[in-house]
Amino acid sequence: MSEGTAVQTATAPATGRRGRRAADVPALVERxxxxxxxxxxxxxxxxxxxxPALREVAAALSPHTGHAQVLGLTGSPGVGKSTTTTAIVRALRQAGKRVGVLAVDPSSPFSGGALLGDRVRMQDHAGDSGVYIRSMASRGHLGGLAWATxxxxxxxxxxGCDVVLIETVGVGQSELEIASLADTTLVLVAPGMGDGIQAAKAGILEVADVFVVNKADxxxxxxxxxxxRYMLSLGGRHSEAGHWRPPICKTVASRETDSGIEAVLEKVEEHRQWLESSGEGHRRRAxxxxxxxxxxxxxxLRGRMGDVHGSAALASLAAKVVAGDTDPYRAADELLAEL
Amino acid sequence: MSEGTAVQTATAPATGRRGRRAADVPALVERxxxxxxxxxxxxxxxxxxxxPALREVAAALSPHTGHAQVLGLTGSPGVGKSTTTTAIVRALRQAGKRVGVLAVDPSSPFSGGALLGDRVRMQDHAGDSGVYIRSMASRGHLGGLAWATxxxxxxxxxxGCDVVLIETVGVGQSELEIASLADTTLVLVAPGMGDGIQAAKAGILEVADVFVVNKADxxxxxxxxxxxRYMLSLGGRHSEAGHWRPPICKTVASRETDSGIEAVLEKVEEHRQWLESSGEGHRRRAxxxxxxxxxxxxxxLRGRMGDVHGSAALASLAAKVVAGDTDPYRAADELLAEL
Known part of the structure; x- marks a missing residue:
């Protein structure tokens, strides 16, 4: 398998991002x-x-959305998220599914444009037109990824992806927000990473639908x-009747073996069926x-506020506040009324 | 001087903050x-x-505002902000001015309810009905102090304060924001605190109207x-004609002496006159x-958004987005139109 042009690694073409030429959105969506x-x-x-085309893109996409099953995959650095992602993609492809991957994990070899990572993926999925892989670039500001993802x-x-897999590192609020985009969230842990489990206690337990103990050998x-199991028994939520009890799977995902991945996907399918039958899936999407x-x-609104900054309306309201003719709260009301 | 009830340390009475009884705002403002x-x-x-009375308070206050001269006092921990504040208050009182102090410096002995600090102040200003001292409690979230101050x-x-002195520690964006509330900002430095000056380079130079080299002995x-002086010569802003050139004063403010404080207040008065004659004062207030x-x-707006969260309007828009009948941008427009 060569690292050829047929590879569906969805990095932006240089002209697209830098050229800033007007986009023919309907044609792009069609293609x-x-x-x-x-x-x-x-x-x-x-x-x-x-x-500026953002709204047009969103409008053009919406009639075609709502089909994909969204899987979140999160865990501390070093637990094997990337190899597990690769193994899951391979299994889904064998089942004939079209797969998208959004890597928003700054520690992932697929993020930050690390060439090595892309090369690994290319070798696995070269020439496979059923896989899109995208590293989400950090926008350099808080909430940036949570916004773009x-x-x-x-x-x-x-x-037309049947499954979209979002890979995030399981630390920090924004990563948890991104994990919350998923229908089903897989939380990876590895043996001997007590730190990881400690960290998990803080919030990852709450987002986990399926636990994967990777490196189970x-x-x-x-x-x-x-x-x-002990930690799950302490958290009351999952023990209530009618609630989903997160199963714990053991895997050995590496370049050589995908041991346990099929069992993980069975649990994901069970969770999907539970989401549907319980109404929880619809509730989450809503x-x-x-x-x-x-x-x-x-x-x-913040954008519109930015537009009025320096405007005559705001300046005149500010002058009234300085003169004591009004207070900032009434001025804010007047400003909002003008927007 | 006893630590008696006449002390004008404006800490909240327990019943006021905890009791949550409805406030008679006009009577409070009157008193x-x-x-x-x-x-x-x-x-x-x-x-x-x-x-909930916030808006009523703001409206009741506004006809009586715009009188006070606002002094900011900032600097790294250890440069002597609190002793300098005390010395300035003493000098202003001797000149017959009514003075308010807002201590928003977490390292200040007056903040965080530190009793020692309050006691020091009480000894200095006990029985003096012309001084209000208030420690601004941290609201525990970003921008909280910047909001309340x-x-x-x-x-x-x-x-009726003639002068309000805002004391902040000169590190971090929110402290700089608070400093920007002042008509005149004093930046304190101390000899042998190279770190402080390095930090100063980052942003404090820009906010300084008067430099005070404290501990000048x-x-x-x-x-x-x-x-x-060298750093000021590098920053072009202050060397332009028509601009204020921040003077550098030397002080020794301690429990025993107020050496140099009168000169600082002369520079503050010069700056006040410059603010007035140049129009810069009005520009800053606006x-x-x-x-x-x-x-x-x-x-x-965020509050109103919070009100609609879980509302029928938002739920119905979300359902349309899930069904692909609209996109989140059009839905957001519709939501805003309803607000």
């Missing part, structure tokens, strides 16, 4: 739906850069499983859409 | 204007806690003055009011 990786990459760049997810969904794997709408609304 | 420290404290607590400033202004004071109005408007 993306036909399986053109460059169009997928271009669309993701457009939403990632918050380009749902939009990128929509692009891959509309492009190592000493201490059974102890790690027992630790997780809640996710609510959060997204709200975030866009607040950002849009 | 605060007559010099009642407990009413001043209660009003500051109301604005600090973002109580301008409101507290309004209370002290309306209560120590070795290296002259070198510190030369260092500051800009401050603009920022405050904007911040309140954004917070108000």
């Amino acid at each position: 993306a739906r036909e399986g053109d990786a460059r169009s997928v990459a271009r669309l993701i760049s457009l939403v990632e850069d918050a380009s 749902p939009q990128a997810l929509r692009v891959l969904d509309a492009a 190592r000493d201490g794997a059974d102890q790690t499983v027992r630790d997780l 809640e996710r859409a609510e959060r997204e709408i709200e975030a866009i609304a607040v950002a849009s | 605060a204007r007559e010099g009642d420290a407990r009413s001043v404290a209660r009003l500051i607590s109301l604005v600090e806690d973002a109580s 301008p409101q507290a400033l309004r209370v002290l202004d309306a209560a 120590r070795d290296g004071a002259d070198q510190t003055v030369r260092d500051l 800009e401050r009011a603009e920022r405050e109005i904007e911040a309140i408007a954004v917070a108000s």
Whole structure:
């Protein structure tokens, strides 16, 4: 397998991101739906850069979204997220599924444009037009990835992916937010990483739908499983009737073996069925859409506020406040009334 | 001097903050204007806690604001901000001015409810009804102090303070924001604190209207003055014609002496006159009011957004997004149209 041009690694073409030429959005969406990786990459760049075409892209995508199953995969650095992702992608491809991968893990070899990582992926999936891989570039500001990732997810969904896998490192609030985009979240732990489990206690337990004890051929794997079971027994949520009890799977995902991955995917399928039958799946998607709408609304208002900065309206209100003719709260009300 | 009830240390009475009884705002403002420290404290607590009466308080205060001269005093921990503040207050009192102090420096003995600090102040100003001292409690979230401090400033202004002194530690963005509330900002440095000057380079130079080299009886004071002069010569802003050139004063402010404080206050008065003659003073106050109005408007919108969270409108928009009938951007527009 050569590292050829057929590889569907969805990195942005230079002209797309730098050229800033006006995008023919309907044509891009059409070609993306036909399986053109460059169009997928271009669309993701457009939403990632918050380009002027963002709204047009969102509108053009929406009729084609809602199909993809979204898997989150999170865990501390070193637990083997990338090899597990690769193994899951391989298994899904063997089952005939179209797969998208969004790597938003700064420690992942796929993120930050690390060439080695891309090369590994290319060797695995070279010439496979059913896999899109995208490293989400950090926007350099808080919440940047949390903002761009749902939009990128929509692009891959509309492009016909059956499964989109979001890989994040399980530390920090924004990563947890990204994990919350998933229908099913896999939390990876590894034996002998007591730190990881300690960290997990803080919040990862709450987001886990399926636990994966990776590197299960190592000493201490059974102890790690027992630790997780014990922690799950302490958290009341999962023991209630009608609730999903996160199963614990053991895997050995490496370049040589995918041991245990099939069992993980069976649990994912069980969870998918539970989401559907319990109504929890619909509830999660609705809640996710609510959060997204709200975030866009607040950002849009901030944008309009930015437009009025230095405007005559704001200046005149400020002058009144300085003179004591009004107070800042009434002035803010007047400003909002003008927007 | 006993630590008696006459002390005007404006800490909140327990019933005011915890009791949550409805406040008679006009009566409080009336009594605060007559010099009642407990009413001043209660009003500051109301604005600090973002109580429901906040808007009423702001409206009742505004006709009485715009009188106070606002001095910012900032510098690294250890340069002697608290002793300098005390010395400045003493000098202003001797000149017959009514003075308010807002201590928003977490390293200050007056902040965080440190009893020792309050006791020191009480000994200096016991029985003096012309001084209000208020430690701004950290609200525990980013921007909390930056939010509450301008409101507290309004209370002290309306209560008839001729000068309000805001004491902040000169590290971090929020402290710089608070310093920017001042008409005149004093930046304190001390000899032999090279670190402090290095830190100063980062942003404090920009906010300084007057430099105070405190502990000027120590070795290296002259070198510190030369260092500051050199740094000022590098920054082009202050060397332009028509601009204010920040003077450098030397002080020895301690429990025993106020050496140099009179010269500092002369420079402050020169700066006040420059602010007035150049129009810069009015520009600063207008800009401050603009920022405050904007911040309140954004917070108000976020609040309204919070109200609609879980509302039928948002839920129905989210359902449309999930179904692919609309996209989150159009949904956000619709949501905003309803607000």
